[in-house]
Amino acid sequence: xxxxxxxxxMMVIALGDHRIxxxxxxxxxxxxxxxxxxxxxVRVYNIFMDPTGEHCFISMTNGDLLYLSRxxxxxxxLPRLKEKSKLECVAxxxxxxxxQGLETNRILFAFSNGAxxxxxxxxxxxxxGNIFAKDLVFNKLYQFPEGTxxxxxxxxxxxPEQEGTGYLFVACTSTKMYRFTGSGNWLDMFxxxxxxxxxxxxxxxxxxxxxxxxxSQFSFWRKPPPNPLAPTPPGADYxxxxxxxxxxxxxxxxxxxxxxxxxxPSQKQVLMRYPDPTVVPVAFMITEYxxxxxxxxxxxxxSRILSKEMPAVVWEYPVSGYPFIGFTHxxxxxxxxxxxxxxxxxxxxxxxxxxxxxxxxxxxxYDFALKFAKRQDQKELIxxxxxxxLWKAKKYDEAAIAMAYINRSFEDIMLDLIHIGSHQAMCSYxxxxxxxxxxxxxxxxxxxxxxxxxxxxxxxxxxxxxxSPDANTEKERVTQDIKILLQxxxxxxxxITTFSLLSSYGRTLLVSQYALLIQDYDRLLSFFxxxxxxxxxxxxxxxxxxxxxxxxxxILMYNEPEGTVNMxxxxxxxxxxxxxxxxxxxxxxxxAKIKGAVHPVIRYIEFVIAKGSTDPEIHNFLVGLYxxxxxxxxxxxxxxxxxxxxxxxxxxxxxxxxxxxxxxVSEVFIFALMGLWEEAVTRAxxxxxxxxxxxxxxxxxxxxxxxxxLMVVRNxxxxxxxxxxxxTALQQCDLxxxxxxxxxxxxxxxxxxxxxxxxxxxEESNQRVDDLKWEMQQTxxxxxxxxKDIEVLEKKKIDIPEAKICDISKLPVVGKxxxxxxxxxxxxxxxxxxxxxxxxxxxxxxxxxxxYNEIQELGTESWCQDRVATLRKELDDIIAAEHxxxxxxxxxxVTQPFPEDDDEELWQL
Numbered sequence: 001x002x003x004x005x006x007x008x009x010m011m012v013i014a015l016g017d018h019r020i021x022x023x024x025x026x027x028x029x030x031x032x033x034x035x036x037x038x039x040x041x042v043r044v045y046n047i048f049m050d051p052t053g054e055h056c057f058i059s060m061t062n063g064d065l066l067y068l069s070r071x072x073x074x075x076x077x078l079p080r081l082k083e084k085s086k087l088e089c090v091a092x093x094x095x096x097x098x099x100q101g102l103e104t105n106r107i108l109f110a111f112s113n114g115a116x117x118x119x120x121x122x123x124x125x126x127x128x129g130n131i132f133a134k135d136l137v138f139n140k141l142y143q144f145p146e147g148t149x150x151x152x153x154x155x156x157x158x159x160p161e162q163e164g165t166g167y168l169f170v171a172c173t174s175t176k177m178y179r180f181t182g183s184g185n186w187l188d189m190f191x192x193x194x195x196x197x198x199x200x201x202x203x204x205x206x207x208x209x210x211x212x213x214x215x216s217q218f219s220f221w222r223k224p225p226p227n228p229l230a231p232t233p234p235g236a237d238y239x240x241x242x243x244x245x246x247x248x249x250x251x252x253x254x255x256x257x258x259x260x261x262x263x264x265p266s267q268k269q270v271l272m273r274y275p276d277p278t279v280v281p282v283a284f285m286i287t288e289y290x291x292x293x294x295x296x297x298x299x300x301x302x303s304r305i306l307s308k309e310m311p312a313v314v315w316e317y318p319v320s321g322y323p324f325i326g327f328t329h330x331x332x333x334x335x336x337x338x339x340x341x342x343x344x345x346x347x348x349x350x351x352x353x354x355x356x357x358x359x360x361x362x363x364x365x366y367d368f369a370l371k372f373a374k375r376q377d378q379k380e381l382i383x384x385x386x387x388x389x390l391w392k393a394k395k396y397d398e399a400a401i402a403m404a405y406i407n408r409s410f411e412d413i414m415l416d417l418i419h420i421g422s423h424q425a426m427c428s429y430x431x432x433x434x435x436x437x438x439x440x441x442x443x444x445x446x447x448x449x450x451x452x453x454x455x456x457x458x459x460x461x462x463x464x465x466x467x468s469p470d471a472n473t474e475k476e477r478v479t480q481d482i483k484i485l486l487q488x489x490x491x492x493x494x495x496i497t498t499f500s501l502l503s504s505y506g507r508t509l510l511v512s513q514y515a516l517l518i519q520d521y522d523r524l525l526s527f528f529x530x531x532x533x534x535x536x537x538x539x540x541x542x543x544x545x546x547x548x549x550x551x552x553x554x555i556l557m558y559n560e561p562e563g564t565v566n567m568x569x570x571x572x573x574x575x576x577x578x579x580x581x582x583x584x585x586x587x588x589x590x591x592a593k594i595k596g597a598v599h600p601v602i603r604y605i606e607f608v609i610a611k612g613s614t615d616p617e618i619h620n621f622l623v624g625l626y627x628x629x630x631x632x633x634x635x636x637x638x639x640x641x642x643x644x645x646x647x648x649x650x651x652x653x654x655x656x657x658x659x660x661x662x663x664x665v666s667e668v669f670i671f672a673l674m675g676l677w678e679e680a681v682t683r684a685x686x687x688x689x690x691x692x693x694x695x696x697x698x699x700x701x702x703x704x705x706x707x708x709x710l711m712v713v714r715n716x717x718x719x720x721x722x723x724x725x726x727x728t729a730l731q732q733c734d735l736x737x738x739x740x741x742x743x744x745x746x747x748x749x750x751x752x753x754x755x756x757x758x759x760x761x762x763e764e765s766n767q768r769v770d771d772l773k774w775e776m777q778q779t780x781x782x783x784x785x786x787x788k789d790i791e792v793l794e795k796k797k798i799d800i801p802e803a804k805i806c807d808i809s810k811l812p813v814v815g816k817x818x819x820x821x822x823x824x825x826x827x828x829x830x831x832x833x834x835x836x837x838x839x840x841x842x843x844x845x846x847x848x849x850x851x852y853n854e855i856q857e858l859g860t861e862s863w864c865q866d867r868v869a870t871l872r873k874e875l876d877d878i879i880a881a882e883h884x885x886x887x888x889x890x891x892x893x894v895t896q897p898f899p900e901d902d903d904e905e906l907w908q909l
Contacts, residue, residue, distance in 0.1 A: 001014065002448050003044075004337060005048065006025070006330045007053040008330065009053065010023075013049055014046070014047045014058075016043065017043055018035060018060075020047065021034070022073075032073050034068070036058055044059075046058075046088070051094070054070045056068040058075055059088075061086065063080070066078065087109060087110070089108075089171070090110075091107070093157075106118065106120065107119050107120060108141075114147065114150075116143070116157050117140050119138045141187065142180075142194065143194075145402060148173055150171045150172070152171065152216070152218050154220060158237065164180075167189055168180075174214050190560075218239065218240060221237060240286050242281060245271060247291070248271050282294050282323075282326060283326045285329060287304075290349075294326065297319060301313070305600065306356075319340070321340065322341040325340060326338075336349070354372075356369075356372040357370070357378055366385075390670050398426075401432045414429070427456060430451060445492040447749070450498070453482065456482045474819075483513065486514050495518055508531075512524055519543070522548055534556065534563060535563065542574070543573075549575065554587035557585050558590050559593070561601070562593075565601070572608065574610065579618055580610045580621075581612060586601045614897035615648070622638065626638055627666075639669045642872070647673060649672050655667060658670065664687055667683060677704060677708055678707075680695045681696055685712065685715050693710070705733070709735060800826070806818065808827055808828070809828060815830040817856075821834060821883050829852060829875070830852070836884065848878055848879060852875060855868055855872060855875070
C-alpha cells in the first residue's frame with residue numbers, strides 16, 4: 001500500500017497500482033475494491049479525505065483528479081484544469097466538517113506546479129455517477145514560484161461567528177513556510193499578494209526559512225471542549241513543524257485581527273534537536289501532553305512537558321520488516337493508524353499522564369506532581385516527600401501546609417509544630433486543615449477555626465509591641481487573615497466565643513466587622529455609637545428590628561437629628577415600627593444641633609400625616625409642636641385644614657396648648673371647629689374685627705350666621721360705639737337689615753349716620769309688600785280655576801260597557817256600588833274597602849263600613865236619594881280621594897312588615 005487515510009470510521013487505502021480499497025471500520029461487510037482508471041499504467045498518486053469521511057479526492061499520476069463520495073462506489077473524473085499537475089495537498093474547512101453533509105465548502109487545493117486553488121462541490125449526483133461542470137467550482141488564488149511543492153497547508157477562520165471576518169493561511173515546502181493573512185473572501189485576500197499589472201506586489205507572504213527537509217510538514221493541536229459531545233472549535237493552541245534542523249514547537253495564539261497572530265517566530269517556541277541528525281521522522285502528531293514521532297522503524301512518544309531542546313522519550317515501539325510510511329488519525333473515533341507497505345497498526349491513547357507525577361516528584365516540582373497524580377496513595381506519597389524535604393530545610397511554614405494532607409494524627413502534628421515554636425506554621429497548618437474538613441465535621445471545624453482565630457489574635461498582639469520596619473505590614477497581613485477567617489467560617493465559629501476572644505484582645509474594629517457578618521446589629525450599632533460614627537449607625541436603621549430601632553432612635557435623635565429623621569422617612573414604608581412609638585425618641589431632639597430651617601421632628605410628623613396617619617397621638621403631638629413655635633401661622637393653617645374633614649387631634653387638648661402658649665387666633669378656630677360659634681366670635685372680637693367677621697361667615701346655617709353677625713354689630717354699637725362700622729358690617733352681611741339692629745342703637749344716635757340704610761330698608765319693605773300682593777292675587781286666581789275644574793269633574797260622565805269588571809275581584813260592576821278612576825281603573829267598593837283596611841285607621845275603616853251598609857239599606861228609593869247622595873259623597877271622599885295604587889297611603893305601606901310565618905294562606909299563589 002502507498003497511502004492510508006481514515007476519517008469518521010471510514011478508511012481508504014491507496015494500493016501501489018490504479019486501485020483503492022474503501023472499508024467501513026464499523027461494518028466489515030461494507031468493503032469495496034474500487035478501480036480508479038482503466039489504464040493500469042496510470043497509478044494512484046495521492047488520496048485525501050475530509051474529517052467527516054464524506055468526500056475523497058484521488059490524484060492520479062497522469063494529473064487527473066477524481067472524486068469519490070461516501071455513498072458511491074464509482075469515482076467521478078473531474079474536469080482537468082489548465083495546469084496538468086498532480087494534487088499535492090488539500091486543506092479542508094473545519095467548520096463545515098463539524099456536521100455531515102454533501103457539500104464541500106472552501107477547500108484549498110495545492111498542485112505540484114505551485115498553483116493554489118479554491119474549490120467547492122455541491123449537488124452531487126449518484127444515479128449515473130456524474131458531476132456536472134456547474135457543480136464544480138475552481139478559482140485560482142495564488143501561484144507559488146515554479147517548482148514549489150507544498151508538503152502541508154492549513155487555514156483558519158479567525159471569527160467563526162462571522163464568516164469572512166479574518167483568515168490565516170499557512171503552508172510549508174521542503175525549505176520554508178509561508179503565511180498569508182487577510183479578511184473578506186479568499187479571492188480578495190490573495191489578490192493583495194498577486195502581482196499588479198505594473199509588476200509590483202501590494203503584499204508579500206511572510207516566509208520562515210529552514211534547512212531542506214523533503215518531508216517537511218507541520219501540525220496543529222486544539223484543546224478539546226469540556227463537553228465531549230461538542231465539536232472541537234476551530235483554531236489552534238499548539239504548533240509543531242518538522243524541519244531539517246530539528247522539531248520546532250510551541251504555543252500559538254490566533255486573534256481576530258489577522259495581523260496580530262503569533263505563529264512564528266515566538267520566544268515561547270523551542271527547536272528540539274533530533275537525537276540522531278541523520279534519522280528524521282517521516283511524520284508526527286501532537287497530543288495534549290506528548291509528541292508522537294513516526295520513524296522508519298519505530299514509533300516514539302516524547303513528552304511535551306519534559307522535553308526542552310532534547311526529546312524526553314517516554315515510550316518506543318520498534319518494528320521489523322518494511323519501514324513505516326506514515327500515519328493517519330481518525331479525530332472523531334480517536335484512533336491512530338500507522339502503516340507500512342504491507343501492514344496497518346492501530347493504537348489509542350489512554351491515560352497519557354499516568355507517569356508524569358513520578359517524574360515531577362523526582363524533580364521536586366510537587367505542584368505539578370499533584371496535578372498529574374490520580375490516586376490517593378500517589379498524592380499521600382507526594383505530600384510526605386514534600387514534608388520531609390521542607391522540614392529538613394527548616395521551612396516549617398510550607399511543611400505545615402503539606403502536613404494537612406497526610407494521613408497522620410492531628411495531635412502529633414500540632415505537638416511537633418508547638419515544639420518548634422512557630423506560630424505562623426501552626427496557623428498555616430490549621431488554616432489548610434480547616435479547608436480539608438467535610439461539611440458534616442461541624443465540631444472539628446468549630447474547634448479548629450476558634451483555635452486559629454486565637455493564634456491570629458496572639459500573633460497580632462505580639463506585633464503591637466514589636467518595633468521594626470516590617471511590623472505594620474505584618475500587622476496588616478495578619479488582620480487580613482483574620483477577616484478572611486471570620487468571613488469564610490462565619491457559620492463554623494461560635495458567636496459568643498468569638499466575641500469573647502475579640503473583645504478580650506481589645507479588637508473592637510474586628511468585633512464590629514464580625515457583628516456585621518453575623519447580622520448582630522445590636523452589638524454593631526452599639527459599637528458605632530460608642531465611636532460616634534453617626535452615619536454608619538444611621539445606615540443600619542433599615543436593618544434593625546422594631547425593638548432595636550426604638551431603643552437606639554433616642555440616642556441618634558439627640559446626636560444627629562437631621563440624619564435620623566431623613567432615615568426614618570426613608571424606611572417609613574417598610575418599617576414595622578409605629579410612628580407613635582417613636583414619640584419619646586423624637587422628644588430627645590437637641591435643638592442646638594438643628595441645621596435646617598424646618599424643625600426635623602415637625603418635618604417627620606408632617607410626613608407621617610401626609611402618608612395617611614390617623615393616629616390621635618401623632619396629630620396631638622404635631623399640635624403641641626406647632627404651639628411651641630414663635631409664629632402662630634403653621635398651627636392656624638393646620639387647624640383650618642380640618643374644617644371640611646375629620647378631626648383626629650383632641651380639641652380640648654389643643655385649647656389647653658393654645659391657652660398655655662398664648663395662641664389666641666388658633667384658639668378661636670378651635671372653638672369654631674367644636675361648633676361653639678358664639679364663644680369663637682366672642683373671643684375673636686377681643687382680637688380683631690376681621691377675624692370675628694371671618695368666623696361669623698363659617699356656619700352653614702343662615703340663622704346661625706345671622707345671629708353671629710348680629711353679635712358683631714352689637715359689639716360695634718354697644719361696646720365700641722362705632723355706628724359707621726356697624727353700618728359697614730350691615731352692608732357686608734346680606735342677612736341683616738336695619739330693622740335687626742336699630743333697637744340696639746343708642747337714643748342719641750343721629751339719623752344721618754344710617755339714613756341711607758333706613759331708606760333702603762323702607763324700599764325693600766315696600767317691594768316685599770308688592771310681592772306679597774302679587775302672590776295673593778296669583779293664589780286667588782289659581783283657587784278659582786281649581787274650583788271650576790272640580791265642578792267640571794263632578795258633572796263629568798263616563799260611559800262604561802256592561803261587561804266592565806272589577807280590577808281586583810274580576811266580577812261585573814254593573815248594578816253594584818263601584819268607583820271609576822280617570823285612568824280607567826274600576827273597583828267594587830266592597831273590594832276597595834278590603835284593600836284599604838290595612839292602610840287606614842280602624843276608626844276610619846268602621847265609618848266606611850257603616851256608610852257602605854247604610855247606602856245598601858236605602859237602596860234606590862226616591863224619597864231618600866238626597867240622603868244616599870250625601871252618604872256616597874262622604875264615602876267617596878274617604879276611599880276615592882286618591883287612586884288606591886298611587887295614593888300616599890299605598891306608598892307608605894312599603895314600610896310595613898310581611899305577614900307572619902303562620903299566615904300561610906297569604907303566601908299561596
